[in-house]
Amino acid sequence: MIFDAHCDVLMKLYLDPDKLSFQSKEDMHITYPQLKERGARVQLFAIYIPSYLKPGQRFQAALNMVNLFHKRIIEPHLDIKFVTSKEDIDNLQKHETGAMLTLEGAEAVEEDIGKLETLYRLGVRSVGLTWNWANAAADGALEPRGGGLTNFGYEMIDFLNEKRIWTDVSHLCEKAFWDTLEAARFPIASHSNAYSICPSPRNLRNGQIEALINKDSVIGVTFVPQFLNKTGIAELTDIIRHIEHICSLGGEEHVGFGSDFDGIDTTVKGLSFYRQYDNLIGTLQRYYTDKQIKNFLYGNFNRRIKC
Ligand SMILES: [Zn+2]
Structure with a gap:
């Protein structure tokens, strides 16, 4: 069983709706046959707004991605279920995969908490406040100013807390990370690695990792080569x-x-597609017990779903 907390399949389908197929084996890193081959249990699908879109177009783009999610991922596949709660996941049959929506960056909600509420009603259950740059909620990891949360950012987190859904700290700059960690009741890092192993501004320093652990959070180790090894x-x-x-x-x-x-151009050797999760599992088996591996692959994220 695999719980994967971040992918960019929706962005790829949005940018190239006619050419790319979720059905074919290797059109994308993640496709239907590969999810099934590997016994995927839960896959999170991020709504990420491409930066060329202007204010006024971004919320619409998010809605279009929700539409693509249903049309291309949920509806054609009886054994992929749209999930929005722990209960939904617990109720999955053995052969079924749960697909959950997440948001990567407040750009989509255009400074309107009502739009966040709409995305929640459409099933979004984890929200990252920024991508790499600054927006109305906070500054991202590559924004030189490195500012913390804005009033709107705090307002968003209040909403996420109230709904008991995840606030994702991946991509935040350090100041915004600390503000968020104080305010968020259910923080996770969906796709970030350790800075002391690979010094990238997208990775987490030791104090940040310890603070996440203290808040009973989870860190989704990510397969981005540049965040794993400084050689890239x-x-x-x-x-x-x-x-x-x-x-x-x-x-x-x-x-x-x-x-x-599907959000990366280069991949880890031996882990170029979802299907190759089995190579990762083989490597994990050289170092960890079955129980540890089950928790890394599934249990640690799954047990922190509070909605
Ligand atoms: Zn990302």
């Missing part, structure tokens, strides 16, 4: 180095995976 070329054992480091800080119960499949 990564192997499966690089993923182990990041897991090992999080575990060394007391995080054994707080490690998960957020592949970033």
Whole structure:
């Protein structure tokens, strides 16, 4: 069973709706046959608004992605279920996969909490406040100013807390991370690695990892080569180095995976497609017990769903 906390399939389908197929084996990193082949249990699908879209077009783009999610991922496949709660996931049959919507960046809600509420009603159950740049909620990891949460950012988090859904800290700059961690009741990092193993502004420093662990959060180790190894070329054992480091800080119960499949141009050697999760599992088996591996792959994220 695999719980993958982040992918960009919806962005790819949005940018190229006619050419790419979710049905074919390897059109994308994640496709229907591959999810089924690997026994995917829960896959999170991010709504990410491409930066060329102007204010006024962004919420509409988010709605279009929700439409694509249903048309291309849910409706054609009887054994992929749209899930919006822990109960939905618990009720999945053995052969079924749960698909959940998430949001990557407040751009989509155009400074309107009502639009966030609409996306919640449409099933979004995890919200990252930024991508790499600044927006109305906070500053992202690559924004030189490095500002914290705005009033609107706090307002968004209040809403997420009230609905008991995740606030995703991946992509936030450090100041915004700390503001968010204080305000959010249910923080996760859907796709981030350890800074001390690979110093990228997208990765988490030791204090951040420890603070997430203290808040009973989960860190989705991500398969982005540039966040795994500073050479930009990564192997499966690089993923182990990041897991090992999080575990060394007391995080054994707080490690998960957020592949970033279909959001990346280059991939880890031996982990170029969802199907190759089995290579990762093979590598994990050299270092960890079955129980630890089950928790990394599924249990640690799944047990933190509070909605
Ligand atoms: Zn991302």
